[in-house]
Amino acid sequence: MGQALAFYTLAAFILGFGVLVVTARSTVHSIVFLVADFLFIAGLYVLMGAPFLAAIQVVVYAGGIVVLYLFVVMLVNLKRPPEAHQDRRRRGRLGMVVALVVLVELAAIAAYKYVSPAAGLPPVTPMGPDNVAQVGMILYTDYLIPFELASILLLVAMVGAIILARRDL
Amino acid sequence: MTPITPAHYMVLSAALFIIGVIGVMTRRNIIVILMSIELMLNAVNINLVAFSQLWQNAVGQVFVVFVVCVAAAEAAVGLGIILAFYRNKETVNIDEMSLMRW
Numbered sequence: 026m027g028q029a030l031a032f033y034t035l036a037a038f039i040l041g042f043g044v045l046v047v048t049a050r051s052t053v054h055s056i057v058f059l060v061a062d063f064l065f066i067a068g069l070y071v072l073m074g075a076p077f078l079a080a081i082q083v084v085v086y087a088g089g090i091v092v093l094y095l096f097v098v099m100l101v102n103l104k105r106p107p108e109a110h111q112d113r114r115r116r117g118r119l120g121m122v123v124a125l126v127v128l129v130e131l132a133a134i135a136a137y138k139y140v141s142p143a144a145g146l147p148p149v150t151p152m153g154p155d156n157v158a159q160v161g162m163i164l165y166t167d168y169l170i171p172f173e174l175a176s177i178l179l180l181v182a183m184v185g186a187i188i189l190a191r192r193d194l
Numbered sequence: 195m196t197p198i199t200p201a202h203y204m205v206l207s208a209a210l211f212i213i214g215v216i217g218v219m220t221r222r223n224i225i226v227i228l229m230s231i232e233l234m235l236n237a238v239n240i241n242l243v244a245f246s247q248l249w250q251n252a253v254g255q256v257f258v259v260f261v262v263c264v265a266a267a268e269a270a271v272g273l274g275i276i277l278a279f280y281r282n283k284e285t286v287n288i289d290e291m292s293l294m295r296w
Binding site: 055074077082186190 | 196198206214225226236244262263265273278
């Protein structure tokens, strides 16, 4: 009961802030809504019994990536609203149609899921308190090489971002 | 109220993904488009954690760590490209980013 209440509250906030991120006129407002959205998703991870991911969500997304976005919005001076100019050849309606097609597709999958015998999924049970230890054990044994590759990816991305943001490019 | 099953999380994730798709398809400010992509990545993460709960297997959560890592790299490079483009063209409107249009 309490879990259901928490889930529906968090889901409502996540979707509401998601819509606000996409519809907000001002880019800075969008970013603030994005931070709120990430924090509520972190709450959802706590509800699902994944505290390590909740911490990562808060530190990396809400603390790191969003600050990066904020810096870029401050560096690019949006004197002229980006939405003012519109290409005549642009088909905005077509984009909406594509999004609706994806929506119908996902709804069809969900409906199929509910009518099929597999609908009787067990309720979500949070994993044990040693969840962080489990994640660390898998990360440093089975997925050690992908883990090291991820660090190389981050290094390459860092060098690339510095080169791209140089003044003389 | 019915107990919360992984299907609930999947529906939530699908809805968040759709919001991201609508943002990418309809907005013209490239910074907002990158933020919509972050929303879609988060929807994927919710899905991965839901399945990780369903099978009681922490590998799904390890994958979320990798997705977050790639998202951080993508944000850094994407925003670097936006900055470089803004220096040259003084715009963040994707309709004016037609340098490589066929």
